[in-house]
Amino acid sequence: MQKAHYHVLGIGNAIVDVLWQTDDDFLVRHGLAKGSMTLIEAEAAERLYADMGEAIESSGGSVANSMAGLASLGARGCYVGKVRDDQLGQIFRHDIRAIGVDFPTAPAIAGPPTARCLVLVTPDAQRTMCTYLGASTALGPEDVDEALVAAAEITYLEGYLWDPPRAKEAFLKAMRAAHAAGRRVALSLSDRFCVKRYREEFLELVDNHVDILFANEHEAMALFQVEDFAAAVAALNGRVPIAALTRSAAGSTVLSDGETTVVAAERLGQVIDTTGAGDLYAAGFLYGLTHGRQAADCGRIASLAAAEAISHLGARPRRNLKQLVAQFR
Amino acid sequence: MQKAHYHVLGIGNAIVDVLWQTDDDFLVRHGLAKGSMTLIEAEAAERLYADMGEAIESSGGSVANSMAGLASLGARGCYVGKVRDDQLGQIFRHDIRAIGVDFPTAPAIAGPPTARCLVLVTPDAQRTMCTYLGASTALGPEDVDEALVAAAEITYLEGYLWDPPRAKEAFLKAMRAAHAAGRRVALSLSDRFCVKRYREEFLELVDNHVDILFANEHEAMALFQVEDFAAAVAALNGRVPIAALTRSAAGSTVLSDGETTVVAAERLGQVIDTTGAGDLYAAGFLYGLTHGRQAADCGRIASLAAAEAISHLGARPRRNLKQLVAQFR
Numbered sequence: 103m104q105k106a107h108y109h110v111l112g113i114g115n116a117i118v119d120v121l122w123q124t125d126d127d128f129l130v131r132h133g134l135a136k137g138s139m140t141l142i143e144a145e146a147a148e149r150l151y152a153d154m155g156e157a158i159e160s161s162g163g164s165v166a167n168s169m170a171g172l173a174s175l176g177a178r179g180c181y182v183g184k185v186r187d188d189q190l191g192q193i194f195r196h197d198i199r200a201i202g203v204d205f206p207t208a209p210a211i212a213g214p215p216t217a218r219c220l221v222l223v224t225p226d227a228q229r230t231m232c233t234y235l236g237a238s239t240a241l242g243p244e245d246v247d248e249a250l251v252a253a254a255e256i257t258y259l260e261g262y263l264w265d266p267p268r269a270k271e272a273f274l275k276a277m278r279a280a281h282a283a284g285r286r287v288a289l290s291l292s293d294r295f296c297v298k299r300y301r302e303e304f305l306e307l308v309d310n311h312v313d314i315l316f317a318n319e320h321e322a323m324a325l326f327q328v329e330d331f332a333a334a335v336a337a338l339n340g341r342v343p344i345a346a347l348t349r350s351a352a353g354s355t356v357l358s359d360g361e362t363t364v365v366a367a368e369r370l371g372q373v374i375d376t377t378g379a380g381d382l383y384a385a386g387f388l389y390g391l392t393h394g395r396q397a398a399d400c401g402r403i404a405s406l407a408a409a410e411a412i413s414h415l416g417a418r419p420r421r422n423l424k425q426l427v428a429q430f431r
Numbered sequence: 432m433q434k435a436h437y438h439v440l441g442i443g444n445a446i447v448d449v450l451w452q453t454d455d456d457f458l459v460r461h462g463l464a465k466g467s468m469t470l471i472e473a474e475a476a477e478r479l480y481a482d483m484g485e486a487i488e489s490s491g492g493s494v495a496n497s498m499a500g501l502a503s504l505g506a507r508g509c510y511v512g513k514v515r516d517d518q519l520g521q522i523f524r525h526d527i528r529a530i531g532v533d534f535p536t537a538p539a540i541a542g543p544p545t546a547r548c549l550v551l552v553t554p555d556a557q558r559t560m561c562t563y564l565g566a567s568t569a570l571g572p573e574d575v576d577e578a579l580v581a582a583a584e585i586t587y588l589e590g591y592l593w594d595p596p597r598a599k600e601a602f603l604k605a606m607r608a609a610h611a612a613g614r615r616v617a618l619s620l621s622d623r624f625c626v627k628r629y630r631e632e633f634l635e636l637v638d639n640h641v642d643i644l645f646a647n648e649h650e651a652m653a654l655f656q657v658e659d660f661a662a663a664v665a666a667l668n669g670r671v672p673i674a675a676l677t678r679s680a681a682g683s684t685v686l687s688d689g690e691t692t693v694v695a696a697e698r699l700g701q702v703i704d705t706t707g708a709g710d711l712y713a714a715g716f717l718y719g720l721t722h723g724r725q726a727a728d729c730g731r732i733a734s735l736a737a738a739e740a741i742s743h744l745g746a747r748p749r750r751n752l753k754q755l756v757a758q759f760r
Contacts, residue, residue: 123749156499156526156747159488170485189518189544197485215518418485420452 104253106285108204109177109392111254113246113276114165115238115262115269116183116207117217118190121377121415122157124222129230136224137320139231139293141265147234150220159190160416161197162219163238164292165260167378167417171385171407173201174423177392180204180254182245182272186237190216201418206247210240221377227412229377239266243275251276252283255392256314258384261292264300277311288314290384291321298324308342314391315345316384322347331355335362344397346387346404348380354405358397365401368409368430378417383408386423403427433582435614437533438506438721440583442575442605443494444567444591444598445512445536446546447519450706450744451486453551458559465553466649468560468622470594476563479549488519489745490526491548492567493621494589496707496746500714500736502530503752506721509533509583511574511601515566519545530747535576539569550706556741558706568595572604580605581612584721585643587713590621593629606640617643619713620650627653637671643720644674645713651676660684664691673726675716675733677709683734687726694730697738697759707746712737715752732756 129136132150142150161170169179181198185191187209194216198205217236223229241263251257257280263269280287289304289312291297297304297317304325308315315338317325322334331347335355338345345357353367386407390400406427410419458465461479471479490499498510510527514520516538523545527534546565552558570592580586586609592598609616618633618641620626626633626646633654637644644667646654651663660676664684667674674686682696715736719729735756739748 151525154525155529156490157522157529158745159522161485193486193488196480196483200484200486416487 106253106255108180108254110172110256110258110388111180111251112165112169112258113182113263113272114163114260115217115235116166116185116194117163117219117233117238118194119160119162119219119221119417120157121160121221121223122154124155124224126224129222129224134230136230137228138295139233142232142234144234147218147220147232150232154220160418161194162417164262164290164381165258166198167381168258168385169198169203170201170418171382171423172389173203174419175385175389175427176424177389180250182207184210184238184241184245185216186210186213188215190218206250207245210237213237213240223375223377223415227373227376229375235266241266241272242268243271246272246275248279251279252285254285256286256288256388258288258388260290261296261304286313287311288316288388291317291325294320294324297321301325313343315342318348318380346401348383354401356397356401363398363401365398365405368405370409370413373412375415376412378411379408381417382411382419406430435582435584437509437583439501439585439587439717440509440580441494441498441587442511442592442601443492443589444546444564445495445514445523446492446548446562446567447523448489448491448548448550448746449486450489450550450552451483453484453553455553457551463559465559466557467624468562471561471563473563476547476549476561479561483549489747490523491746493591493619493710494587495527496710497587497714498527498532499530499747500711500752501718502532503748504714504718504756505753506718509579511536513539513567513570513574514545515539515542517544519547520566535579536574539566542566542569552704552706552744556702556705558704564595570595570601571597572600575601575604577608580608581614583614585615585617585717587617587717589619590625590633615642616640617645617717620646620654623649623653626650630654642672644671647677647709675730677712683730685726685730692727692730694727694734697734699738699742702741704744705741707740708737710746711740711748735759
């Protein structure tokens with residue numbers, strides 16, 4: 103097999119985050135489930151935004167955050183996702199390219215504006231997200247270049263892609279292209295409500311198409327409709343070559359070719375905002391996998407990358423993760 | 432005289448900040464004078480932005496930052512400044528209203544996009560700014576409602592308004608309206624290069640029209656073309672009813688009706704980013720003046736507000752300044 107040009111090619115909903123630190127009352131008042139991601143339409147987004155305080159904007163999107171983490175670790179990456187040719191789209195495009203990730207997807211020149219995610223950060227550092235998908239619904243199979251997919255060791259996909267119907271087609275095309283080229287496919291289950299929406303289909307993916315699975319404990323339990331984490335681990339064991347299951351401060355459990363390893367969470371100062379924790383965990387793990395590390399070691403790099411993400415407001419790394427990992431090992 | 436509805440009405444260039452933490456080499460490579468504000472055209476802004484790393488966006492603008500500080504202190508405020516009806520303009524409008532500041536200015540529906548300021552934050556916490564004025568050049572005297580100006584105890588203007596020609600007319604109209612209503616006028620000198628551009632005119636303003644002057648030491652020295660701070664203080668003494676002159680970590684000197692008071696700088700943890708320090712100093716000072724405090728006491732509130740601004744990335748307060756001031760006094 104030809105040496106891969108990219109360590110990871112990621113496909114996801116291209117989103118600009120609007121971050122606001124608020125309190126639990128705000129979530130209650132708006133009927134939002136803490137820690138979840140809710141899809142909202144343009145009008146609902148306007149209403150919620152109007153009720154929010156002064157915010158800061160930064161590029162986001164689950165897989166895009168992971169790609170930022172991978173770049174910061176020194177990996178070569180390519181990102182596929184759809185923005186519009188508007189100001190938020192320009193910001194997204196600038197940011198992902200500025201961190202050294204290839205971004206070949208042409209912006210939409212008509213249709214809804216660039217996707218926004220209203221991220222509500224509560225004093226317990228939890229984040230609750232409301233996403234207006236906007237232009238990211240315009241992502242389609244035509245945006246997936248099979249040659250680029252074939253040029254990546256791992257193609258990394260987010261479960262969120264099953265929300266916009268044509269993005270799902272792009273997902274499936276990329277998955278097939280990766281396997282046809284003898285490459286591996288990684289999937290993040292994204293969100294427990296997302297898992298509930300597409301449970302049967304995600305199970306089929308896990309059983310037949312996914313080589314590396316990322317999920318937090320809630321998503322893993324939702325996938326198998328079980329009430330405790332051990333049952334989810336047991337259900338997953340042997341069903342997928344590699345699974346990395348995160349449990350916030352309790353660390354993560356890595357299943358790899360029949361072996362189970364529990365990896366401790368890392369901590370870098372105060373926990374400010376958990377936005378991006380799972381995305382950066384995946385970044386660290388995929389970095390390890392594409393750089394010859396054993397699964398447990400991948401989990402340790404992943405924990406460190408996640409620890410950096412939660413030590414500040416915003417999902418993407420502020421410190422150079424390559425230096426951080428070198429310093430801690 | 433009628434009781435004022437607003438404590439402060441502020442007029443300024445309405446700008447969205449694009450903040451990036453970088454190093455001194457970047458400034459050298461782009462020929463930028465550290466700590467200054469440089470005006471740049473759209474094309475130069477594109478070029479500089481393309482060379483910048485991943486950034487965060489937040490509402491800015493010197494007087495708008497001061498209005499955010501005043502609102503956080505509990506004062507009633509009104510802000511006049513021009514954005515376009517684009518995404519960055521919506522963000523600016525949302526943010527200033529979300530913090531409780533009235534914002535009556537209609538957005539431009541044609542012409543250049545909302546103003547952006549590329550803010551380069553170096554490891555010494557200094558900020559160097561490159562501003563593309565965009566839609567803020569469309570501010571004109573028609574945006575100044577004399578009744579609103581008359582309804583404010585103090586009208587606060589930034590020297591930066593002399594850059595866009597029609598904004599200067601808005602400035603002069605507001606100044607006349609304030610004085611005609613028996614109100615006071617405050618002016619920030621904004622930037623030492625701005626002072627150099629309009630030195631004669633600013634001197635005339637200070638001598639004949641300004642009741643409260645804000646300047647940092649470099650701006651004050653540039654105004655009188657002197658080489659040391661004491662000479663600037665001597666030159667200002669008696670020329671303006673109140674002057675508050677800031678000197679970074681060395682605190683500030685307040686001249687008020689013939690009395691000179693030196694106020695110590697405050698410090699709240701590590702200094703991360705000095706963006707907004709002067710703006711928040713002015714906010715604290717104007718809060719004090721409109722709430723019956725003596726000038727020296729105004730300086731102490733000002734120092735505390737500035738200390739909060741420099742303790743994090745971004746110009747606007749993250750903590751509730753009213754609570755902060757109550758806690759420290």
